[in-house]
Amino acid sequence: MIEVEGLTKRYGRKLAVDHLSFQVRPGVVTGFLGPNGAGKSTTMRMMLDLDNPTSGSVRIDGRMYHELADPLKHIGALLEAKAMHGGRTAYNNLLCLAQSNRIPRQRVDQVLDMVGLTAVAKRKSKGFSLGMGQRLGIASALLGDPEILMFDEPVNGLDPEGIHWIRTLMKALAAEGRTVFVSSHLMSEMALTADHLIVIGQGRLLANTSMADFIQQNSRSFARVRTPQPEQLRDALRGAGLAATETDNGTFEVEGSETEALGELAATHRITLHELSAQRASLEEAFMQMTAEAVEYHAHAGPGEGAPPAGPVPGQVPAGQGAPGAGQAQGPARGQQPPAPQTWGQDWNQGQDQRSKGA
Amino acid sequence: MSAVQPSRGAQDPAAAGGVYVSPIPVRRAHLGDAIVAEWTKIRSVRSTLWTLGGLIVAFLGTGLVIAWGVAVTSVERSSGTALSFGFFGALLGLICVMTLGVLTFSSEFSTGLIRTTLTACPSRARVLGAKAVVYFAVVFSLMLALTWSTAVLQIVILDARSPRPGEWISATLGVSLYMALLGVLSQALGALVKHAAGAITAMLGVVLLPLVLALFLISPLPKVSDVLLTYSIPSQLASFYPALGGFAGENGGSGPTGWTSLWILVGVTALAMGGAYAALERRDT
Numbered sequence: 193m194i195e196v197e198g199l200t201k202r203y204g205r206k207l208a209v210d211h212l213s214f215q216v217r218p219g220v221v222t223g224f225l226g227p228n229g230a231g232k233s234t235t236m237r238m239m240l241d242l243d244n245p246t247s248g249s250v251r252i253d254g255r256m257y258h259e260l261a262d263p264l265k266h267i268g269a270l271l272e273a274k275a276m277h278g279g280r281t282a283y284n285n286l287l288c289l290a291q292s293n294r295i296p297r298q299r300v301d302q303v304l305d306m307v308g309l310t311a312v313a314k315r316k317s318k319g320f321s322l323g324m325g326q327r328l329g330i331a332s333a334l335l336g337d338p339e340i341l342m343f344d345e346p347v348n349g350l351d352p353e354g355i356h357w358i359r360t361l362m363k364a365l366a367a368e369g370r371t372v373f374v375s376s377h378l379m380s381e382m383a384l385t386a387d388h389l390i391v392i393g394q395g396r397l398l399a400n401t402s403m404a405d406f407i408q409q410n411s412r413s414f415a416r417v418r419t420p421q422p423e424q425l426r427d428a429l430r431g432a433g434l435a436a437t438e439t440d441n442g443t444f445e446v447e448g449s450e451t452e453a454l455g456e457l458a459a460t461h462r463i464t465l466h467e468l469s470a471q472r473a474s475l476e477e478a479f480m481q482m483t484a485e486a487v488e489y490h491a492h493a494g495p496g497e498g499a500p501p502a503g504p505v506p507g508q509v510p511a512g513q514g515a516p517g518a519g520q521a522q523g524p525a526r527g528q529q530p531p532a533p534q535t536w537g538q539d540w541n542q543g544q545d546q547r548s549k550g551a
Numbered sequence: 552m553s554a555v556q557p558s559r560g561a562q563d564p565a566a567a568g569g570v571y572v573s574p575i576p577v578r579r580a581h582l583g584d585a586i587v588a589e590w591t592k593i594r595s596v597r598s599t600l601w602t603l604g605g606l607i608v609a610f611l612g613t614g615l616v617i618a619w620g621v622a623v624t625s626v627e628r629s630s631g632t633a634l635s636f637g638f639f640g641a642l643l644g645l646i647c648v649m650t651l652g653v654l655t656f657s658s659e660f661s662t663g664l665i666r667t668t669l670t671a672c673p674s675r676a677r678v679l680g681a682k683a684v685v686y687f688a689v690v691f692s693l694m695l696a697l698t699w700s701t702a703v704l705q706i707v708i709l710d711a712r713s714p715r716p717g718e719w720i721s722a723t724l725g726v727s728l729y730m731a732l733l734g735v736l737s738q739a740l741g742a743l744v745k746h747a748a749g750a751i752t753a754m755l756g757v758v759l760l761p762l763v764l765a766l767f768l769i770s771p772l773p774k775v776s777d778v779l780l781t782y783s784i785p786s787q788l789a790s791f792y793p794a795l796g797g798f799a800g801e802n803g804g805s806g807p808t809g810w811t812s813l814w815i816l817v818g819v820t821a822l823a824m825g826g827a828y829a830a831l832e833r834r835d836t
Contacts, residue, residue, distance in 0.1 A: 193570075218570045240670050243835035258673040262580040265573065269670055275663040277596060284595035292588035292671045294580045332667065337573035369571035 193218055193371060194239060194340060199248035201234050201395070208234045210395040211248070216373045218339070221366045223386030223403070224375040227483050231395040232375040233271075236344050240269055252340060264293040264336030270329040270343045278318025282309055282328055285317055286335060295336055303331040322349035330358070340371040347381055359385045379479035383407070393483040410478030414447045415454055418467035428461040445471070585672055585681035593685055598654055603693060606647035610694075613640035614701035618708040633711035634722040635792035637701050641726055642785060644697075648690055648730050649754045652737025655682055657747035665836050675831040679742065679824060683735045690734040694727035718793045725791045725809045732816045733784070739823035743830050758784045787812035 194216040201209040209231040216222045226232050237243040239250045241257035252260065252267055260266050276285045286300045304310050307327040312320070317328055326349060333341055343362070347355045362385055366372045376382050382389065382403075389406050391399040399406065419425045422442045429436045429446065434454075436444040446454060451470050458465050593599050617636045659665040672678050702722060706713065714722075737754050744750035761783035768776035780786060789795040791809035 237666075237835070240666075241673050242666055242669055244833065260673065262577070263673055264671050265575065265577060267670075271666050271670075272663050275667045277592075277658060277662050277664050279596045279598065279658075280592075281595070284591060288588040288591040288595070289667065289671050291591055292580065292585050292668075294578045294584050295575065299575065337575045339571045339573070 193253055194373065195251040195254075196235070196239065197249050197251070199235065199238060199250060200246045201231070201238060201243065202246045208395050209238070209245075212392065212395070212397055213248075214390050214397065214400050216340075216371055216390075217388070218371040219366060219369050220387035221362050221372045221374060221385050222388045222390060223382035224373060224390050224392070225379060225382055225479065226375075226377065226392040226398075228377055230377075230392050230483070232377075232392065233344055234395075235392070236269070236271065236342060236373075236375060239342065240267070240271075262293040262295075262336070264289065264295065264338060266336070266338050267340040267342065268333030268336055268338040269341070270326070270333045270346055272329070272344070274325050274329075276317050276325070276328060276332075279316060281314050282317050282320070282331075283313040285328065286332055289332055290335055293336055299335060299337070303334045306334060307331040323351060323354045326350055326354070330361070338370070341365055341373065343372075343374045345375055345377070347376070347378075355381075379476045380474075383475050391479070391482060398482055406478075407475060410475060410482075412447070413470065413472045414445045415449060415451050416467060416469050416471050417444045417446060417454055417458070417465060418442055419444075419458070419463055419465050421463050424461060424463050425458065428457055428463060432457055443467075580672075582677055582680060585677050586684055588672075589681040589685040593655065593689060596658070598658070599651060602647045602651035602654070603689075606644045606693065607697065609643040609647060610637075610640035610697045611701055613643055614705055615708070618705040622708050622710075632794045633705045633709045634702055634714050634718055635794040636705050637698055637722055637726065638789055638792045638795055640701060641698075641730065641788055644694075645730065645733060645758065645784075645788070648734045649737040649758075650751060652686060652690075652734040653741040653747055653750040653754060655686055655738055656741030657745060657750055660745040660836075661747065669831075669836060675828055679739075679828055679831065682738055683824065686734050686738055687731045691727050691731035694730045695723060698723040698726050714793070721791045721809045722793070725813060726788070729788060729791065729809075729813055729816060732813070732820050736816070736820045736823050739820065739827040742827035743823070782815065787815065 196212055196214050196216075199209055199212040200207070212231075212235060224232055224235075234243060238245045239252075239257070241250075250257065252263075257263065257267075280288075282304065283300060286303065287297065289295075290297065290300050301310070301313075304313050307330050309324065309327055309331060312324065317325065320328065326346065330343070330346065333343070341362075343358075346358050346362075350358065362372050362374060366387070374382075374386065386403050388402050389399060390397070401409075417425065417436075419442050422438070422444075425444065426436070426438070429444065432449075434446055434449050436446045438444050451468050455465070455468055458468075614637055617639055618633070621636065659668060668678060669675070672681075702714075702719070705711075713719075736757075737750070740753050740757075741747070741750045744753055761779040762785065765776045765779035765783065768779065790812045
């Protein structure tokens with residue numbers, strides 16, 4: 193159990209973490225989500241007593257971090273994969289950690305085996321790949337067999353096999369009754385692992401909710417219908433009392449109806465359909481909308497390239513009211529989003545803009 | 552003894568209210584564990600081998616070459632002089648002791664290991680203490696062996712009479728203590744400055760600057776220049792050797808005796824360690 197109370201960190205005039213209060217409960221994987229620079233790592237460092245908070249407090253199992261005599265047995269953390277001395281072997285890196293907390297020597301072999309590094313235990317860790325470094329970091333977190341585990345961006349740089357391994361590991365650790373706290377900037381990753389979500393942006397708490405609630409509130413589902421006879425379909429939908437938004441000539445997004453019912457409706461009115469598919473707004477987009485205002489580092493994308501599908505939406509968007517086109521297709525009609533809003537990159541490098549138009 | 556909790560296994564979550572309890576026995580860790588850990592750290596990196604190897608070569612080599620050179624050219628056979636040839640090796644060895652001392656901390660900062668270290672041991676005082684104890688012990692025991700064996704060899708080569716016990720202890724035990732303390736002072740600077748290059752430069756400044764300043768101040772401020780010369784680290788180190796101004800009190804000179812130098816360095820090191828503690832405590836890592 194981790195309790196964070198009014199945690200604040202100020203660097204000069206910049207407020208990196210702004211009165212964060214939340215609890216991380218045992219038995220579930222808690223995702224700590226936020227865009228880059230949102231204050232995730234700073235918060236985690238303050239939780240480990242590495243950075244001094246400007247105000248507020250963190251309690252680990254009811255105690256301050258520095259009151260723990262052998263912290264590794266209470267909390268294991270993976271901060272950066274390379275927080276090891278490259279000149280030391282994997283085994284020695286773990287051994288000195290174990291010794292400082294009176295953890296039996298054989299536990300080092302155990303965790304090395306657990307993360308699959310036994311074969312390279314006697315190799316210097318500076319020759320390790322990113323994935324191996326990450327595994328070594330996880331081994332050091334597991335060393336004390338702690339009740340609380342913290343992972344800062346654990347899947348960074350891992351191959352699919354490694355990512356799958358970490359997901360399974362985190363779920364298994366939580367199932368054993370441990371507190372698992374994982375940070376990430378990838379909603380899609382969290383959707384697969386986390387049971388609970390804490391979302392921050394610019395150091396402020398944006399959401400503290402269970403994953404199921406987050407999905408329910410933020411995923412808008414609708415049906416996409418495309419027809420060469422838009423007038424007839426519009427009338428038919430109105431006749432059936434269904435709300436539809438016409439996104440493109442002949443393409444409708446219909447909410448509150450199943451595709452089966454829509455297909456039958458079209459059949460009764462003898463309307464030809466070119467597409468009928470169930471759509472679901474991705475969680476990634478819900479997350480992007482939630483944090484749109486809080487994103488610190490926007491890329492200056494050139495016209496029409498790489499801009500987010502929906503422009504920054506002010507504030508939190510109520511469920512089901514996403515901007516038109518927020519439905520990232522999971523069906524066949526990928527890439528049917530409206531053109532990126534013209535505000536993006538317009539004020540930036542006008543000369544280049546004109547040149548590309550002239551070309 | 553430490554309380555060994557019964558290992559309520561993970562298989563019995565009901566006993567712990569659903570919260571995971573590790574089967575690993577819990578024994579409270581203390582300074583001794585931190586010292587064991589630091590010992591593992593220092594013996595498991597290559598830089599220790601290189602710098603301490605350098606120290607052995609520099610100290611023993613310089614001592615023997617000088618003794619041999621003097622033996623073939625000079626006729627002097629005073630016991631004090633024979634011991635004093637250890638000074639040049641000690642001066643060279645100082646560089647190795649300072650470098651490794653700085654590295655014990657700066658390498659943790661440069662690799663990010665310091666975060667792991669402090670997460671495992673949140674007490675900054677314990678981390679500092681353990682590092683200092685281990686490094687002091689390593690340098691002291693190595694220096695004691697080196698000064699003693701070099702002195703014996705020098706006396707044999709020069710065929711000098713056996714020195715007085717006071718001279719003998721000063722040139723071996725005293726020098727070893729002084730060097731080990733300088734090592735701890737370098738550690739404190741490593742913790743304060745964080746970057747290896749910066750900290751080593753700072754340490755060189757501590758050693759050389761008083762001498763350089765003294766040269767500049769000879770004519771405008773002769774008194775200050777004098778004090779700087781007498782109390783600079785090379786002069787203090789020299790004060791342990793009988794023929795190099797050591798035992799100055801007995802010989803009517805003005806400089807400190809070796810043991811005074813030692814107390815001065817104890818004070819300086821304690822101050823630097825205090826500063827390092829404050830920095831570790833207040834700084835974000």
